[in-house]
Amino acid sequence: MSVESQLLRFTTAGSVDDGKSTLIGRLLYEAKGVYEDQLASVQNSSVNRSTGPIDFSLLTDGLRAEREQGITIDVAYRYAATPRRKFIIADTPGHEQYTRNMATGASTADLAIVLIDARKGVLVQSRRHAFITSLLGIRYVAVAVNKMDLVDFREDVFRKIETEFMAYAQSVGLKNVAFFPISALEGDNITEPSARTPWYTGPSLLEHLENVDLVEARNFTDLRFPVQYVNRPTLDFRGYTGQLASGILRPGQTVMTLPSGRITKVKSLPSFDGDLSEAFPPMSVTVCLEDEVDISRGDMLVDPDRVPHVSRRFAAKLVWMHETPGEAERDYLLKHTSQTVRAQISKIRHRIDINTLAEQPANKLELNEIASIQVETRRPLFFDSYGQNRTTGSFILIDPVSNATVAAGMIEESTAESLEPLKLGSLEFSGETEATVTPAERYKRAGHYPATVWLTARQDLAGMLERKLFDLGCYVHVLADDRESHLLPELARVLNSAGLIAICSIASPDPAEAQRAQELAGDTRFLLVDPQKLPVHDEEASEVLMKMLEDRGVLRRKERFEVGEGI
């Protein structure tokens, strides 16, 4: 193992008799992850279940209780290395009631090995493993068709499994699936091609593990830096620390802070080993900013041109992990990146049968069940869908009474944009409009984000701002409160969801209305301007407002509009 070798995390899924422990034991042995004395202790073991050659499975079954029962019951981590790569192996049980453990092992994995017994073919459990692999967003799947020695290394047996599994894999959205005809017990196609499978021309399993592409999977474009801890050793040093989830950080770069929406620049990236010129995921770094901005743990630095969703409501898939069932409208703590907030499951949409993928109605969630749900949090979260970003798209639920971790959640693609339920006269808009056009698509076309500007007693200014924004190419509309003023917040929200900038021109101040409008628009997309603080001249005042919209990241920088970049 060289100093420059890379890290591959993989998980293994298989059932009790698929020979999973034997395969891992074999990989550890071949990749020198086993020490001589551990091997000796296996040979001496009081419960050595098999006779004959070394029982590799005893290398991996850890705890006493398991050794007595003869099954693996919890996630165990193993380590192996070749000169090219270091492997972290999450060895997870494939037994039906242990979906929890499989999800746990899969959560950090780049690759999953799914074991299939060549004699038995694709079983219900193999499908289950494929589904959980897809649910937890694992990029690569290696299907190890094991015990080929017991079917005389017949190609037709292997091909049949390949065809059948592939069809299922595609239906659950798995890409990058590779198949390996192996015998874990006898070592065929584990480290090198086996002479007993002349019809198989692909790499051995270990070669595959050494070569899967680790860079392609990374996201270097959407900056997401959840602030973990503010480091303030002296009055003149303020460093925001955290682990980069995606994107790149460089000194001089423009960033937006959430939830404030302030725009600032990276001043430096100080480290124990000197200032860094660049940081990329998954580095843990310290960021110093140009401006004095108020940032604390739970805040996030993002790319102003590619902001995450900011909302208190979203849809998610949930794996329930506790004996106490999960229920809607109960209080939980939700931990998402470095933020912990009070939350409720506002609605259980349906439970998913992991064997048939059938959607079933459900009132509560039992241990090891998977469901599609709606979540509502006390404070807004900054998130992406799990498919786009594993860090900003994942969360856990904690029971506030027992402190147990009760569920793991994956935030879904935002086809259903979760908005505040709306009432407009007799019309009712549900919070769950199934949007075929996403906010991201609207942004792409408009070149700006939606926003609500709340202006009091400045009718002319409202018109001037509208003109300026329109001339810049923005979609914008003034709402005046001459009639039905109590509906302004809702109307502004409707314009926002169509991607527009709404300028609300109010005759006399009404704090309750303003607050309602802010709730509906979301903190970062709401601009409340104190009339006392705006320049009296409309021309100057409109410039100030334009600048504020830029600082919030609603508009792209002016200069970019002029060169027309990316619009």
Next chain:
Amino acid sequence: METRILSHLRALEAESIHIFREVVAEFSNPVMLYSVGKDSSVMLRLAQKAFHPAKIPFPVLHIDTSYKFEEMYEFRDNLAKELGLNLIVHKNQAALDAGANPFDLGTQKCCAQLKTRALLDALEAGGYDAAFGGARRDEEKSRAKERIYSFRDKFGQWDPKNQRPELWNVYNCKIEKGETIRVFPLSNWTELDIWRYIEVENIPIVPLYLAKERPMLVRGSSIIPLEHNYPVKEGEKPEMVKVRMRSLGCTYCTGAMRSDAETLPQLMDELVQFKRSERENRIIDHDTEGSMEIKKREGYF
């Protein structure tokens, strides 16, 4: 385009730093267990990196059985001064005054009093809600299933059947008063990773890890260091042997091994060739099969 990919060591480093910061941000009174060994040395470096330019923002606790090597005490005190550590040394003084020693008590009882008991007492006395430890999952089978945040009840006990699931890098820090979390930032490091990192980072370690001629007592396959009035049997004589310590515990329980590895690269070559897991030379683990798991249930780190 230049490839932006971290080496496995830097990826492990980033993960560990994230853990350190998470604990300091979420717990009110964390402490780091410091054994003076190589893993502790790596933990200190990672903590320095996590909080640079600040000093390490938590105390460092050494459970001292008083049966450690003289070189370890010297090393510890010098390092503490150099890094400006808030070093706390705790001994089970009552047991020591009553004459506790490994020669009369046997290793299990001695360890229970001078290590496990002392540790639990020290954690309680300090009112710590989180304690960093340098354990790694590759060390021993029972550790392979250990969480990074390992929950301990108010008696300091670990229940392997009832661990919190741990997903992604989202850790659950919620505990009640009296309960604690043991945190293992080096969980995913292997012995070889530790040595490589020490080499790459030029981290100071106790010289006992490297081979040198030392006066030893050779008894069968065991090579025993002669410190703390080790009871020598009739006819036994110390001899100069070129040895190194694979891991550093108390002098009585740390078996030495013959070695010519005077430098880190030589040491790693030996490791790759010999492939003997490092705790093997610690007498304590071999008392009964699965003995580490039993000790952990009782509160041993």
